[in-house]
Amino acid sequence: MAAPSIALIGAGRMGAALASGWLAGKSKPDIRIQDPKPSETVTEWADAGKVAVNPDPEPVDVLIIAVKPQVFPKMAESLKSWIGPKTLVVSIMAGTRIKQLAERLGTDCVIRVMPNTPGAIGKGVSVISKSGMVMAKQLEIAEKLLRPLGAVIGPVDEKHMSIVTGLSGSGPAYVFLMAEAMADAAIAEGLSAELAEQLAALTIEGAATLMVQSDQPPSALRKAVTSPGGTTQAALDILMDEGGMPILMRKAIRAAANRDRELSRDTD
Numbered sequence: 496m497a498a499p500s501i502a503l504i505g506a507g508r509m510g511a512a513l514a515s516g517w518l519a520g521k522s523k524p525d526i527r528i529q530d531p532k533p534s535e536t537v538t539e540w541a542d543a544g545k546v547a548v549n550p551d552p553e554p555v556d557v558l559i560i561a562v563k564p565q566v567f568p569k570m571a572e573s574l575k576s577w578i579g580p581k582t583l584v585v586s587i588m589a590g591t592r593i594k595q596l597a598e599r600l601g602t603d604c605v606i607r608v609m610p611n612t613p614g615a616i617g618k619g620v621s622v623i624s625k626s627g628m629v630m631a632k633q634l635e636i637a638e639k640l641l642r643p644l645g646a647v648i649g650p651v652d653e654k655h656m657s658i659v660t661g662l663s664g665s666g667p668a669y670v671f672l673m674a675e676a677m678a679d680a681a682i683a684e685g686l687s688a689e690l691a692e693q694l695a696a697l698t699i700e701g702a703a704t705l706m707v708q709s710d711q712p713p714s715a716l717r718k719a720v721t722s723p724g725g726t727t728q729a730a731l732d733i734l735m736d737e738g739g740m741p742i743l744m745r746k747a748i749r750a751a752a753n754r755d756r757e758l759s760r761d762t763d
């Protein structure tokens with residue numbers, strides 16, 4: 496199959512990570528980038544003839560929207576020039592629902608994606624939700640185009656996207672907070688900031704890699720490193736106490752999901 500023609504709207508952190516992955520791949524897609532202030536990297540791609548920057552819009556196979564959600568309503572009408580009867584629209588904007596995309600763009604062929612920040616280095620996870628009009632072949636194309644950001648999961652029912660946002664979308668910040676709190680605690684106990692921050696980050700990286708590579712659930716991995724009466728047990732007794740991490744996380748993810756529902760209502 497010939498590589499699809501792609502219009503990428505917004506080449507910021509996520510958009511540029513996508514385009515950079517497509518350019519590194521074997522198939523040489525026809526990439527048109529729309530961005531009012533293209534970065535140096537994007538300009539270099541254009542100078543090397545790898546992408547077209549800000550060309551006149553015309554219908555493409557896939558239109559990828561990677562601008563901030565607040566920018567979208569103002570520009571939606573102009574994006575219609577990229578859309579033909581066979582164009583698939585893929586939006587990575589947080590909180591903008593399939594129905595809102597379909598109404599503003601005048602097409603039902605829409606995929607909504609929730610990526611996360613590690614996508615900028617190809618280590619993210621993107622969760623897909625789609626309208627009923629998207630065909631299996633188009634879903635396959637979208638999954639392939641999203642792979643530069645990392646793992647691609649779904650499609651999931653759109654009603655679950657707010658919870659997905661609270662888990663994987665906002666999740667990297669919870670992990671950064673954990674690293675921060677672990678390091679601060681060690682500093683308070685007398686370790687240097689440099690060593691504490693290094694150990695916290697490497698511990699999280701190692702534990703996360705172990706978890707992803709293991710076929711065991713996180714609870715089994717936790718139990719395997721917790722000897723009764725040992726040091727880990729002493730710490731977990733605090734973290735898992737009433738009002739501890741499990742209940743806090745329950746409240747945090749619910750708050751994030753509720754905020755996502757509010758935000759997507761605001762943009763109606």
Ligand SMILES: NC(=O)c1ccc[n+]([C@@H]2O[C@H](COP(=O)([O-])OP(=O)(O)OC[C@H]3O[C@@H](n4cnc5c(N)ncnc54)[C@H](OP(=O)(O)O)[C@@H]3O)[C@@H](O)[C@H]2O)c1
Pocket residue numbers: 504505506507508509510529530531532561562563564566570587588589609610611612613664
């Ligand atoms: N970063 C994440 O971890 C993450 C996670 C989940 C979802 N998302 C979603 O991904 C989308 C992109 O996020 P990002 O972090 O890549 O944002 P970003 O770095 O701000 O990128 C957005 C890009 O769009 C450009 N832009 C602004 N107005 C435009 C227009 N009218 N036409 C074309 N391009 C325009 C911006 O240019 P200027 O900078 O000059 O304004 C910028 O280059 C957002 O909708 C966000 O909700 C991001």
